Amino acid sequence: MKKTTFLINCPDKKGIIATVTNFILAKKGNITYIDQYVDREVKEFFMRLVCEFDSDEEKLARFKESFNNDVAKNYGMHLEMYDTDKKPKMALFVSKYDHCLYDILGRHASGELHVKIPIIISNHNDLKPIADAFNIPFKHIPVTKDNKEQAEAEQLAILREHKIDFVVLARYMQILSPDFVNHFPNKIINIHHSFLPAFPGAKPYHSAYERGVKIIGATSHYVTSDLDEGPIIEQEIVRVSHVHNVQDFILKGRDLEKIVLSRGIKHHIQHKVLVYNNKTVIFS
Amino acid sequence: MKKTTFLINCPDKKGIIATVTNFILAKKGNITYIDQYVDREVKEFFMRLVCEFDSDEEKLARFKESFNNDVAKNYGMHLEMYDTDKKPKMALFVSKYDHCLYDILGRHASGELHVKIPIIISNHNDLKPIADAFNIPFKHIPVTKDNKEQAEAEQLAILREHKIDFVVLARYMQILSPDFVNHFPNKIINIHHSFLPAFPGAKPYHSAYERGVKIIGATSHYVTSDLDEGPIIEQEIVRVSHVHNVQDFILKGRDLEKIVLSRGIKHHIQHKVLVYNNKTVIFS
Amino acid sequence: MKKTTFLINCPDKKGIIATVTNFILAKKGNITYIDQYVDREVKEFFMRLVCEFDSDEEKLARFKESFNNDVAKNYGMHLEMYDTDKKPKMALFVSKYDHCLYDILGRHASGELHVKIPIIISNHNDLKPIADAFNIPFKHIPVTKDNKEQAEAEQLAILREHKIDFVVLARYMQILSPDFVNHFPNKIINIHHSFLPAFPGAKPYHSAYERGVKIIGATSHYVTSDLDEGPIIEQEIVRVSHVHNVQDFILKGRDLEKIVLSRGIKHHIQHKVLVYNNKTVIFS
């Protein structure tokens, strides 16, 4: 048996759940996970299914094609189908900050992240030793004001070569061009070190400190062409007080960045995220 | 014995703590609480003391005068001295939302808030029955675009008449003029139903919902002439997800508003808040 | 149209969701809410449905009977059906602590709790003025070591007289007998002032203080014949530190008790709780 994960959304109609579940049962599929949600404001239906089916490649292909033609098209479904057990390929982009990189590579080495990490790309060379220690290929691609287009072209070529499924910006300090982003729609996860929409842009800990907030946060989100405006995947906070200076904010924030980024990565890897109206539905 | 609470801040200098504590000991005062903090960025010293002293009115007055002249002036201290056990007089401003009012009056009736509540002022009449049920005088002062100055004059007269120490805006929906605010500098506590500085102004829950945040919050702060920009006293958050619509945000948010406002009120009542650089030091 | 809430659990089988949804559609019902969960460890299926149906009383009764006979029985379903918009009748039991009572009555008066409160029962008379202020009948039934059986008989008679659906122990300090509890299986909600299973029984704040925990909590749960052992509905925590003494624990704990009890009450009122294996499934 082979597991397939379905992510579905479409305009809500009566009977979708029954139609989908009946279809799978009729094809002798076995549903091992089902969760759905209807946004009644915009009347949109969202569903995540995991079902087991005959692992014979041809039969599975026909099943998926049949689902697409007989069900998905009828309902005007946006449909994504994934081989549940297949590890996605994740590329990491880093600059000089190492804390998120260490955290991700540690989790990965420890079996916690169900991904392959074929490549780490960086605009600096500083973190190469870490990639080496974890036996992951590292590519240094410097980025300047003048070479941005070529740098991104080189990055995209590498991502294509490694068949990368999604990209994680782990405190990568360069802003990606809209063109780059369009190659990976809702496939680039960034960690922003504030509780968006508070303190977008640069130096959010400094701004938070000056505002005298009693809580700081971090946000993981999909990158869109608008800086820090993309759909939010996960957020987390920690309390601060007057005894904490900017450096304390930064240190406390690092733990948030790590946890929020890794949670976002896990949701994505597990195909638990649907994007709609610049927001995310995160299945349980 | 009578307890006095001291709130102090001044430019940091060597020996302040020793000087202050020595002074009190020399005058036969007994320190029952002492907490201090130095902001090393701006080199400012903050201290909160509670000390017992002879309850004889004349002796106590001389002690306080002496402290002011012999210690405070030498260090250029901003100094506040309060009779610790005396209940401050708190006025409540409300409009139509009743949840914060019920919460505050319930806590007060239950002995949890060490204040007197001489008056509730409202621009509507809807909440009068609640004031009546809790035996608190209620004054209806309508506010329109054209009568704002007179309305505020009437409000200020009432606050003066009742010798109000501080004002709490419990989801009061009118914006106070800078003139009004100047009568009560750092003495007007407002509850804003978002996690500032995210979503200032009107309809923050709607904006939070559209942004697709995974966390909503509430903020209590002192009112300044800049809307939602005053020094933050307390913040709290709660997690939300795609299953929550705007109405759910509002309902969850109400619990936050209640808890954040009451915590802010308690800190203020207990003379635990010092304002500096548009931020607050909250003693433990 | 009239809304009916269905709470269902049964041994998991293929096709339950399709069968249930097909049935409702065939009867011209309109599903406005559906959430389900399968516990794969014990292979049990749980579902909550809200569906609109013709408000004609006879037709609705036939629909519900038909669902029971044609669907529920086939699957061996534990089935509960509720008129969604009908307010359940909730009785409050109190002793001398007033904070939970004020909190519940304030929320109720404010429209937040979709219940009727026909009666407040207490083993003391202290809180009668609060019941009076909120216009709710109050019955004082003293409980001693010797009169417990008669006292409970009197309580049960009153609950029967008022057709009470469920009981909330709002810091009620008497332990109910197993006999009493059996009259209201999973219909008595208690608030315990600790994070169960830590610190069951008496004086949990004192025990927490002595253990030197850095976090305290509160737990709402259904009462069973084993003290503090019943299925947990909701829990919440707050951080504490060495600067907090027992009295501080108690004061901080009060806010937790209020919020945890009210959340538990809301889940119950909304028919969002299913009990299974001494644990709860709380639908979103």
Place this chain on the structure above:
Amino acid sequence: MKKTTFLINCPDKKGIIATVTNFILAKKGNITYIDQYVDREVKEFFMRLVCEFDSDEEKLARFKESFNNDVAKNYGMHLEMYDTDKKPKMALFVSKYDHCLYDILGRHASGELHVKIPIIISNHNDLKPIADAFNIPFKHIPVTKDNKEQAEAEQLAILREHKIDFVVLARYMQILSPDFVNHFPNKIINIHHSFLPAFPGAKPYHSAYERGVKIIGATSHYVTSDLDEGPIIEQEIVRVSHVHNVQDFILKGRDLEKIVLSRGIKHHIQHKVLVYNNKTVIFS
């Protein structure tokens, strides 16, 4: 100038703060950090000071000796003095779980933990590659029912040889004997994967799952001769629900274990912890 950290506790008396601060000022020391707390229940005074003093070794030694003789002894102080900038030597004990090890080594390599890690000791060989990747000596000392005394003797010899200041049990699965513990009083930090005192001992996630709690936690504490009973340093929680099975509890718990253990380590490294009455005072 050289910084010294003082940790002090003694029976509370009038004038301690003044005496201590006056003493330091008189010796031309410069206080850069001061925090104190009085437990008024047991009348015990706690203080943490960081002060700069002449870095000349002889002068500093005389200053410390003088403080001990002229101040500490007068007040019956328990006194600890540390070279603030000197990195303590921390040994890690591990078994097969690697998540805490990766987390600690990543933070250390990233400069976040101000310690030296001279040795990792394990009762298994599985984690040796991780120690190698981070260039840290690894010693495999198997422990069986019959060799416990010799194994511990070997461990203690290694700790002595490396002049280890404190030990961290990073999901080390062996129970240390009271004799071992007595060599490192309040110097062995353990991570227990529950919110103590709930679920002590083995398989706490399984027990938490069966109890149906809505919150799970982790606790870091100093090891004493009573299993899981030592003074708590830090705790943290995360919410769970019916959708989470034991495996989910374990995975969510891992993030808690990492954060709680690292926070405990940081408090200890920074000499911010005083133990008293089996509880901890954690300076800010």
